Amino acid sequence: MSAALSLHDLRKTFGVTPIIRGVSLEIAPGERHAIIGPNGAGKTTLFHLISGRFKPTSGEVRLKGERISGLCPYEINRRGLSRSFQVTNIFPKLSVYENLRCAALWSLGHKYAFWTGIDRLRDVGERADELMERIGLSARRDVQAGVLTYAEQRALEIGVTIGGDAEVILLDEPTAGMSKTETEQAVALIRKVTQGKTLVMVEHDMSVVFGLADRISVLVYGQVIASDAPECIRRNEAVREAYLGQAGH
Amino acid sequence: MLQLITFSTLNGVLYGMLLFMMASGLTLIFSMMGVLNFAHAGFYMLGAYFGFEISRHIGFWPGFVVAPLLVGALGALVERYGLRRVHRFGHVSELLFTFGLAFVIEELVQIFWGKLPVDYRIPPALDFVAFRLFDTTYPAYRMFMLLTAVAMFAFLLTILTRTRVGLIIQAALTHPNMVAMLGHDVPKIFMVVFGVGAALAGLAGVIAGPALVTQPGMANLLGPILFVVIIVGGLGSLTGAFVASLLIGIIQTFAVAMNTSFAQLFGPNAPPFLGDLWQVTIAQLAPVIPYLLLVLMLIFRPTGLMGTRES
Amino acid sequence: MTANARFLLPWLLTALAFVLAPKIFSSGLSLTMMSLMGVMIIFALSYNMLLGQTGLLSFGHAVYFGLGGFVAIHAMNAAIRAKFDLPAPFIPLVGGLAGLAFGFLFGLVSTKRAGIVFSMISLGLGELVSSSSFILRTFFGGEEGIATNRTKMTPFLGYKFGPQIEVYYLVAAWCFVCIVAIYALTRTPFGRMCNAVRENPDRAEFIGYSPRMLRFIAFCFAAFFAGIAGALAAINFEIMNAQQLGAQQSGLVLLMTYVGGIGYFCGPIIGAVIITFLQVMLSDVTEAWQLYFGLLFMGVVLYSPGGLAGWAMLHAQALRRGEAWRLAPSYALVAPAIAAGLVGAIAMIEMAIRFFQQEPGDGAVLRFAGLNLDANAPASWIAALALLAAGVASGRLLWPRVNDAWGAVNLHLRGKAEA
Numbered sequence: 002m003s004a005a006l007s008l009h010d011l012r013k014t015f016g017v018t019p020i021i022r023g024v025s026l027e028i029a030p031g032e033r034h035a036i037i038g039p040n041g042a043g044k045t046t047l048f049h050l051i052s053g054r055f056k057p058t059s060g061e062v063r064l065k066g067e068r069i070s071g072l073c074p075y076e077i078n079r080r081g082l083s084r085s086f087q088v089t090n091i092f093p094k095l096s097v098y099e100n101l102r103c104a105a106l107w108s109l110g111h112k113y114a115f116w117t118g119i120d121r122l123r124d125v126g127e128r129a130d131e132l133m134e135r136i137g138l139s140a141r142r143d144v145q146a147g148v149l150t151y152a153e154q155r156a157l158e159i160g161v162t163i164g165g166d167a168e169v170i171l172l173d174e175p176t177a178g179m180s181k182t183e184t185e186q187a188v189a190l191i192r193k194v195t196q197g198k199t200l201v202m203v204e205h206d207m208s209v210v211f212g213l214a215d216r217i218s219v220l221v222y223g224q225v226i227a228s229d230a231p232e233c234i235r236r237n238e239a240v241r242e243a244y245l246g247q248a249g250h
Numbered sequence: 251m252l253q254l255i256t257f258s259t260l261n262g263v264l265y266g267m268l269l270f271m272m273a274s275g276l277t278l279i280f281s282m283m284g285v286l287n288f289a290h291a292g293f294y295m296l297g298a299y300f301g302f303e304i305s306r307h308i309g310f311w312p313g314f315v316v317a318p319l320l321v322g323a324l325g326a327l328v329e330r331y332g333l334r335r336v337h338r339f340g341h342v343s344e345l346l347f348t349f350g351l352a353f354v355i356e357e358l359v360q361i362f363w364g365k366l367p368v369d370y371r372i373p374p375a376l377d378f379v380a381f382r383l384f385d386t387t388y389p390a391y392r393m394f395m396l397l398t399a400v401a402m403f404a405f406l407l408t409i410l411t412r413t414r415v416g417l418i419i420q421a422a423l424t425h426p427n428m429v430a431m432l433g434h435d436v437p438k439i440f441m442v443v444f445g446v447g448a449a450l451a452g453l454a455g456v457i458a459g460p461a462l463v464t465q466p467g468m469a470n471l472l473g474p475i476l477f478v479v480i481i482v483g484g485l486g487s488l489t490g491a492f493v494a495s496l497l498i499g500i501i502q503t504f505a506v507a508m509n510t511s512f513a514q515l516f517g518p519n520a521p522p523f524l525g526d527l528w529q530v531t532i533a534q535l536a537p538v539i540p541y542l543l544l545v546l547m548l549i550f551r552p553t554g555l556m557g558t559r560e561s
Numbered sequence: 562m563t564a565n566a567r568f569l570l571p572w573l574l575t576a577l578a579f580v581l582a583p584k585i586f587s588s589g590l591s592l593t594m595m596s597l598m599g600v601m602i603i604f605a606l607s608y609n610m611l612l613g614q615t616g617l618l619s620f621g622h623a624v625y626f627g628l629g630g631f632v633a634i635h636a637m638n639a640a641i642r643a644k645f646d647l648p649a650p651f652i653p654l655v656g657g658l659a660g661l662a663f664g665f666l667f668g669l670v671s672t673k674r675a676g677i678v679f680s681m682i683s684l685g686l687g688e689l690v691s692s693s694s695f696i697l698r699t700f701f702g703g704e705e706g707i708a709t710n711r712t713k714m715t716p717f718l719g720y721k722f723g724p725q726i727e728v729y730y731l732v733a734a735w736c737f738v739c740i741v742a743i744y745a746l747t748r749t750p751f752g753r754m755c756n757a758v759r760e761n762p763d764r765a766e767f768i769g770y771s772p773r774m775l776r777f778i779a780f781c782f783a784a785f786f787a788g789i790a791g792a793l794a795a796i797n798f799e800i801m802n803a804q805q806l807g808a809q810q811s812g813l814v815l816l817m818t819y820v821g822g823i824g825y826f827c828g829p830i831i832g833a834v835i836i837t838f839l840q841v842m843l844s845d846v847t848e849a850w851q852l853y854f855g856l857l858f859m860g861v862v863l864y865s866p867g868g869l870a871g872w873a874m875l876h877a878q879a880l881r882r883g884e885a886w887r888l889a890p891s892y893a894l895v896a897p898a899i900a901a902g903l904v905g906a907i908a909m910i911e912m913a914i915r916f917f918q919q920e921p922g923d924g925a926v927l928r929f930a931g932l933n934l935d936a937n938a939p940a941s942w943i944a945a946l947a948l949l950a951a952g953v954a955s956g957r958l959l960w961p962r963v964n965d966a967w968g969a970v971n972l973h974l975r976g977k978a979e980a
Contacts, residue, residue: 073766075765078769079769083767083768090767092756092761095756095757095760103765103768106750106753106754106770113754114749115749115778117749118745119748122750165768
């Protein structure tokens with residue numbers, strides 16, 4: 002069974018500072034994989050490397066066996082990988098519906114079509130409606146994304162990420178800044194929308210991580226120090242040390 | 251030939267220094283505030299006209315001192331009551347504000363001083379021959395212009411690198427938010443930098459006015475070239491602006507001095523479709539060269555020669 | 562009213578307006594002005610495809626207008642000389658294709674980056690083409706430009722397009738077609754993604770789109786429509802000169818579009834109509850009309866970045882929900898202050914013109930609102946300055962009331978929205 006997403010000795014250096022120092026990971030199709038680690042470990046940088054915002058200094062990223070390291074973000078997205086952002090990154094002046102429509106366009110094959118009205122495209126409208134239902138924002142269809150509440154924007158963020166029906170989904174701290182109730186709702190949403198897809202998630206909230214993940218990787222100073230089932234990670238000495246230092250147990 | 255090269259180099263360096271006087275202010279303003287000041291050449295023009303007006307009633311030297319100060323004060327006011335207001339609307343609005351301002355300055359100048367050139371004269375104290383080389387004379391006023399530009403450059407460098415204010419400004423050039431959080435009054439620094447930048451442009455105008463023609467179109471002649479300079483030099487780089495100013499100054503001066511054309515080089519029979527181009531002389535091409543350089547630079551190396559940022 | 566009818570109604574009314582306008586405004590001046598408005602509407606709409614739709618601020622858009630016009634006028638002359646069967650109504654298509662060709666070529670270079678770098682490239686290219694026009698004299702005709710005679714072309718359905726009324730209808734027809742086409746483009750996947758790229762080019766990349774490609778296609782379209790406008794100008798004025806592709810023309814279309822309002826489709830249309838009107842009427846009345854344009858532009862940038870359309874839409878919303886009456890008292894208070902300030906400022910500017918440009922012995926008198934103001938008399942200046950100062954001072958004093966009124970309006974609008 003080939004990996005949905007695999008990283009081979011991935012390295013990234015900024016100037017003289019190495020941030021990612023050789024990360025290798027194999028993520029199986031349909032797996033829910035969480036990446037945790039202390040602040041500054043390089044988790045978001047790792048996401049940037051996988052999704053194409055940064056080019057690796059060395060090493061490889063492969064999506065479904067095909068090499069994607071070095072490609073532009075849109076080329077990677079077209080091959081079936083989509084990511085969300087830690088700081089909400091949507092289209093503020095477009096409505097919720099419009100945001101989702103735009104997210105669905107390329108994967109439905111419409112590309113740069115300037116000869117057909119978008120309102121006529123049934124598949125786009127249906128996909129957008131369906132997405133709105135799933136993320137629970139149907140009631141806010143025509144509201145400008147910029148004026149939504151924080152939790153609603155985070156939900157929209159996820160909606161835009163899954164809008165292209167990508168097989169591999171990267172979520173960067175999806176529950177950041179949320180209250181307990183909001184987090185629970187977000188987790189239920191994530192579980193629902195990533196059914197049958199491969200999910201890689203960066204998270205700080207351990208309850209989310211242990212509730213959702215099939216496997217957890219721990220990133221410390223740009224290296225993966227452990228990659229295992231949640232229970233094993235919980236008991237892992239190196240992980241505890243990384244998080245709590247020598248003193249705590 | 252040697253005569254051509256010597257004098258073209260002298261004139262080219264002078265033109266370059268003049269460009270740098272303005273480009274330095276523009277770079278400082280852009281680096282700190284992210285605003286590309288379209289009205290910068292307008293401040294240059296105001297410097298020339300204020301210098302003219304003062305020299306008409308009192309004398310050249312009072313004008314030399316007062317005119318840049320007036321322009322600087324005007325610049326500070328523009329920043330305080332105009333630019334600061336527009337800042338919250340975004341960079342595009344700031345750009346458009348200075349764009350509109352440039353236009354308004356030109357129109358106001360036409361109202362106050364008319365559309366024809368004004369008689370801004372070289373002061374008699376400087377109106378002599380500096381030296382004679384290869385049968386051609388070089389006016390002392392040009393040496394004075396060169397000296398002023400060099401002195402200004404030295405002054406700027408000293409302030410930026412040796413004083414505390416300069417240190418703060420250097421920091422605010424790349425990290426304005428951090429500087430604000432350290433407790434410095436960044437809006438005031440912005441106002442000062444904008445005012446000083448305007449004053450520098452004004453000074454350039456005061457000394458260039460008598461040598462070049464002082465007329466309402468002078469801002470539009472120099473304005474676009476200024477942008478070429480800072481883009482070619484690299485947005486945000488003072489050294490880059492210096493190098494680019496000299497480069498463009500020298501290239502343009504040489505181009506104007508070299509009066510040959512394809513026709514003169516290769517004979518009068520033009521290949522098809524090149525009719526007009528065959529006859530054109532390099533001197534006629536001179537105005538086009540900076541823009542060609544700009545476009546080429548933006549295609550191949552948008553960060554410019556020494557720039558660190560694209561926007 | 563059915564949804565279809567509601568959609569078609571504005572278009573029908575627009576078409577009707579185009580058809581009936583010359584019946585209402587039938588003077589020669591009106592026809593010329595309306596023809597010019599038609600041309601400028603297309604030009605401004607093409608410009609807003611870049612600025613308002615895709616977020617690209619260009620300082621050199623007139624290049625495509627001018628080059629389209631020059632190619633068109635050469636085509637017209639060629640057709641006349643060769644007695645080629647090309648009627649005038651097809652010339653705008655020639656201009657459009659020329660615009661498209663140059664847009665394609667220059668767009669490859671221009672759209673590599675966005676933001677300030679794009680703006681600077683557009684400036685540089687504009688200056689490049691502008692400066693080249695003095696070198697390439699055969700194509701650009703040097704200082705006199707290139708002239709033509711539209712009546713010598715093959716007639717179209719019996720029309721030779723000699724009289725201005727026929728030219729008006731030609732312009733109006735093309736204008737209507739272009740408005741429809743450009744509007745339709747905004748409703749396509751391509752158009753929507755252009756809006757997305759304007760908002761957040763970064764995110765657009767992560768949903769599968771190349772921002773560069775979107776900008777490039779938008780650029781080509783904008784150049785195409787600008788070329789159509791240029792060709793119509795060539796037909797209308799029967800002359801093209803280098804000024805029409807220069808920095809001033811680029812500045813004019815920026816002014817029109819921004820003052821009209823870049824955030825709304827009809828903004829550029831409003832801007833083109835009003836600015837053209839002012840341009841024609843004001844230039845006869847005062848020498849400082851360009852100054853007033855500049856000040857108007859700065860005023861919009863400072864106080865109403867949404868332009869006239871934005872301002873109108875704000876009020877339209879309040880009107881529709883019946884909340885607009887709350888604004889009436891504060892507006893009534895502030896209006897005289899603004900009026901006084903404007904009158905004072907205009908008086909000072911006009912007096913300044915006459916004062917500084919007076920020939921010795923001629924005097925400088927301004928005829929203003931039925932009064933004779935002597936620019937040489939300090940009293941006139943003091944009066945004007947007093948009026949300006951009073952206007953500004955009272956305006957600043959009374960403006961908070963306007964803010965309060967809007968606060969109340971917004972409060973009630975929100976209440977009604979949530980009810």
